[in-house]
Amino acid sequence: MTAIAESTTGTRIVLGKNQYGKAEVRLVKITRDTDRHQIEDLNVTSQLHGDFTAAHKDGDNGLVVPTDTQKNTVYGLARDGVGAVEDFLIRLGSHFVNEFEWIEGGRWAAEQYFWDRINDHDHAFSRNKSEVRTAVLEIVNGEKNIVAGIQDLTVLKSTGSEFHGFPVDRYTTLKETSDRILATDVTARWRYSAAAVEAGIDFDAVFADVRKRLLTAFANTHSLALQQTMFAMGEDVLTAHPEIEEIKMSLPNKHHFLVDLEVFGQDNPNEVFYAADRPYGLIEATIQREGGAASHQVWENIPGFC
Numbered sequence: 001m002t003a004i005a006e007s008t009t010g011t012r013i014v015l016g017k018n019q020y021g022k023a024e025v026r027l028v029k030i031t032r033d034t035d036r037h038q039i040e041d042l043n044v045t046s047q048l049h050g051d052f053t054a055a056h057k058d059g060d061n062g063l064v065v066p067t068d069t070q071k072n073t074v075y076g077l078a079r080d081g082v083g084a085v086e087d088f089l090i091r092l093g094s095h096f097v098n099e100f101e102w103i104e105g106g107r108w109a110a111e112q113y114f115w116d117r118i119n120d121h122d123h124a125f126s127r128n129k130s131e132v133r134t135a136v137l138e139i140v141n142g143e144k145n146i147v148a149g150i151q152d153l154t155v156l157k158s159t160g161s162e163f164h165g166f167p168v169d170r171y172t173t174l175k176e177t178s179d180r181i182l183a184t185d186v187t188a189r190w191r192y193s194a195a196a197v198e199a200g201i202d203f204d205a206v207f208a209d210v211r212k213r214l215l216t217a218f219a220n221t222h223s224l225a226l227q228q229t230m231f232a233m234g235e236d237v238l239t240a241h242p243e244i245e246e247i248k249m250s251l252p253n254k255h256h257f258l259v260d261l262e263v264f265g266q267d268n269p270n271e272v273f274y275a276a277d278r279p280y281g282l283i284e285a286t287i288q289r290e291g292g293a294a295s296h297q298v299w300e301n302i303p304g305f306c
Contacts, residue, residue: 015056019107019301021047022067025074029082037123040082041113044089046070048096048106049140063102070096084203085112086146089137097139105139107301130154133207134189138298144197145298149189150211156183156254159270161223179270181256182223186214188233188249189304191296196243206241213237226253226283234287245296246288250305253281 023045031038048070054060073095082088089108096103112133115125134149164176190210192201217233234247256273284305 015053018052018056019047019049020052020064020067021045021106022070022074023047025071027074027078027082029078031081032123035122039115039125041115042082042085042088043111043113044074044092045109046074046092046096046106047108048103050102050104065096065100065103084207085110085133085135086137086148086201086203089135089146090144090197093137093139093144097142105141107136107138109136110134135203136298136302138301140297143194145194145296146192146197147189147298147302148192148203148207148210149187150207150214151185151187153186153188153211153214154183154254155186155215155218156181157219157223161229163225181273182226182229183254183256184226184251185254186218186233186249186251187304188214188247189302190237190244190247191298192243193245201243206243209240210237210244213240226251226281227285230283230285231287234285238287238289245292246286248284248286248299248305250282250284253283255280 025044025046027040027042027044029040029042031040046067048065050063052063054062055064074092077088077091077095089110093106093108096106112135114128114131114133116128118124118126131153132151134151136147138145158181159179161180161182162178163180164178166172166174166176188210213236214233217236218229221229221232223229230249230251234249237247238244255276257276258268258270259272259274261268261272286306
């Protein structure tokens with residue numbers, strides 16, 4: 001059923017794509033079955049797809065699974081363990097699709113935050129704010145598509161980066177350099193093939209290896225441009241992981257400008273810099289397999305970049 005109304009121009013007004021759910025459910029799971037405790041810290045969002053025309057048109061809530069129920073389901077499923085964040089989202093999404101016959105699918109997303117042990121203590125932790133693990137599951141027509149990722153992974157190279165050969169016009173003041181600091185906050189999102197998700201993936205192992213490869217490629221690529229480094233990072237991930245169809249990255253160029261110390265009678269052999277927070281260059285790209293789809297529906301519901 002489609003909600004229809006008449007506009008003043010005589011054009012029918014209909015309900016388009018829609019979803020609803022509970023956003024940012026904060027979940028902390030402590031596993032304490034041994035003296036050495038484990039902590040899992042997630043921020044989970046649940047959104048359901050289905051025919052909710054009656055709710056939008058008439059306020060009929062007969063098919064509206066309360067957002068509070070969605071919140072409680074996150075906590076209830078966590079009681080049996082969390083595990084890999086992607087696997088937890090699959091459990092969550094499968095629950096709603098299987099429990100309510102009118103739920104056609106949905107979108108489930110999570111951010112995972114990390115904690116380090118204090119002096120290897122069994123049950124004392126400090127929050128590691130260096131990065132966030134992300135995952136999104138979308139179920140459409142029974143097919144599960146997963147986009148995993150990492151964000152706010154701050155990296156820096158003190159040398160091994162150049163930038164020259166660029167166009168120059170009357171507004172260009174930037175000087176060419178053969179030795180500069182290269183720094184960025186890596187945000188990367190990669191899409192698994194639906195077939196691989198169906199067959200089963202060790203998501204924790206893949207995440208760890210993708211993270212390692214992103215860091216290694218950043219460190220080992222002698223960079224003539226941040227674009228070059230980005231492509232090398234994505235290329236290495238796709239070469240190593242056939243289960244990943246494509247990877248999208250957003251790399252802000254965290255500029256470090258050499259401070260002029262001549263006014264103080266001092267030299268500055270590339271040692272003292274001013275770290276600027278804005279404005280900044282923003283480099284974004286999709287690295288994918290040749291012949292792959294130009295776009296996939298799962299990206300429609302993921303804010304961000306190309």
